[in-house]
Amino acid sequence: MADGMFGLSERTARETAPVWEKVKDHVTPIEWPSQAELIVEINRLKKERDAVILAHNYMTPEIFHGVGDYVGDSLGLAKEAARSNAKVIVQAGVHFMAETSKILSPDKTVLIPDLKAGCSLAEAITGADVRLIKQRYPGLPVVTYVNTTADVKAETDICCTSANAVQVVEWAAKEWGVDKVILIPDEFLARNVAAQTNIGIIAWKGRCIVHERFTGADIAEMRAAYPGAEILAHPECPEDVLSAADFAGSTAAMTDYVMAKKPKQVVLITECSMASNIKGDVPEVNFIGPCNMCPYMKRITLENIRDCLLNMEYEVTVPEEMIAKAALAVQRMIDLPPPAVPARYDMVKAKHHVAVELI
Numbered sequence: 001m002a003d004g005m006f007g008l009s010e011r012t013a014r015e016t017a018p019v020w021e022k023v024k025d026h027v028t029p030i031e032w033p034s035q036a037e038l039i040v041e042i043n044r045l046k047k048e049r050d051a052v053i054l055a056h057n058y059m060t061p062e063i064f065h066g067v068g069d070y071v072g073d074s075l076g077l078a079k080e081a082a083r084s085n086a087k088v089i090v091q092a093g094v095h096f097m098a099e100t101s102k103i104l105s106p107d108k109t110v111l112i113p114d115l116k117a118g119c120s121l122a123e124a125i126t127g128a129d130v131r132l133i134k135q136r137y138p139g140l141p142v143v144t145y146v147n148t149t150a151d152v153k154a155e156t157d158i159c160c161t162s163a164n165a166v167q168v169v170e171w172a173a174k175e176w177g178v179d180k181v182i183l184i185p186d187e188f189l190a191r192n193v194a195a196q197t198n199i200g201i202i203a204w205k206g207r208c209i210v211h212e213r214f215t216g217a218d219i220a221e222m223r224a225a226y227p228g229a230e231i232l233a234h235p236e237c238p239e240d241v242l243s244a245a246d247f248a249g250s251t252a253a254m255t256d257y258v259m260a261k262k263p264k265q266v267v268l269i270t271e272c273s274m275a276s277n278i279k280g281d282v283p284e285v286n287f288i289g290p291c292n293m294c295p296y297m298k299r300i301t302l303e304n305i306r307d308c309l310l311n312m313e314y315e316v317t318v319p320e321e322m323i324a325k326a327a328l329a330v331q332r333m334i335d336l337p338p339p340a341v342p343a344r345y346d347m348v349k350a351k352h353h354v355a356v357e358l359i
């Protein structure tokens with residue numbers, strides 16, 4: 001029966017009205033009816049399958065606000081994967097995130113809607129590479145960004161995310177009694193962390209294809225065009241971008257900043273969906289470009305989430321012996337006391353003289 005808004009049945013219109021309020025700046029009235037039907041179908045399938053959907057901050061708004069049971073950054077989602085009682089986890093994110101969920105919840109069925117949802121950083125390094133690095137730097141702890149495959153995590157002492165990387169590096173140096181730490185695979189994250197600590201950093205040449213494309217010149221242009229706007233950058237960006245920004249931090253830290261300060265105009269130097277998703281909760285804030293799209297994250301759609309739950313595919317598995325080793329590294333990170341607020345990268349006090357050894 002089509003007697004609700006947009007020709008939807010009254011029930012579908014009622015169930016999806018709160019979602020529409022959050023996505024209406026990004027979804028057209030022409031697109032909405034089919035998306036609303038999919039949202040209702042996915043939420044019904046979740047109950048039937050005893051499933052939860054973990055949706056990363058870079059998912060499109062209709063996924064983020066419409067079907068995500070837990071939303072957030074890599075660290076937050078990894079913790080939710082472990083806490084959840086559901087039998088099935090659907091990772092609305094990329095493959096390494098699904099592997100991390102499997103590592104933390106080996107008894108649950110972990111599904112990803114598209115196996116090609118990869119990550120340039122995760123693909124930049126293998127477990128064999130890490131074994132060679134360890135041979136070259138014996139005795140140094142290996143801190144690995146969570147954006148890595150399970151076989152890399154299995155060779156790792158402790159994982160980190162951009163929200164806790166400085167804290168983890170300093171913890172590892174203290175635990176191992178050393179003044180240098182291997183921090184892989186993101187070169188820019190490593191350089192930005194090095195600027196925040198006295199611990200020496202050995203880095204790898206991995207890059208995020210979304211964040212490496214921003215430049216200091218982009219920030220200068222934005223400042224000239226929008227003098228009142230506050231500029232927030234992700235630590236996977238090059239150092240000159242962070243230095244020119246007003247604030248630098250993980251997606252969780254950026255969200256907290258915008259929610260707390262509600263600046264009139266803000267620029268988020270990160271993946272495009274970040275701004276669209278926060279905008280749903282703070283409509284009074286004016287979000288200005290530029291942003292870059294992650295082609296891997298954008299492989300996840302409402303359609304393939306629905307198919308994933310209908311067909312119970314694609315299941316993500318990790319060999320048992322790899323799970324045991326990788327879980328140690330992820331759990332060590334989770335067990336560290338959480339920072340009171342997600343760490344910010346203070347580029348005003350940055351130690352730009354710190355040399356990073358690039359392998």
Ligand code: SF4
Pocket residue numbers: 094118119120121122147208209210211271294295296297
């Ligand atoms: S945004 Fe960058 S780090 Fe995140 S999944 Fe895409 S390529 Fe990987």
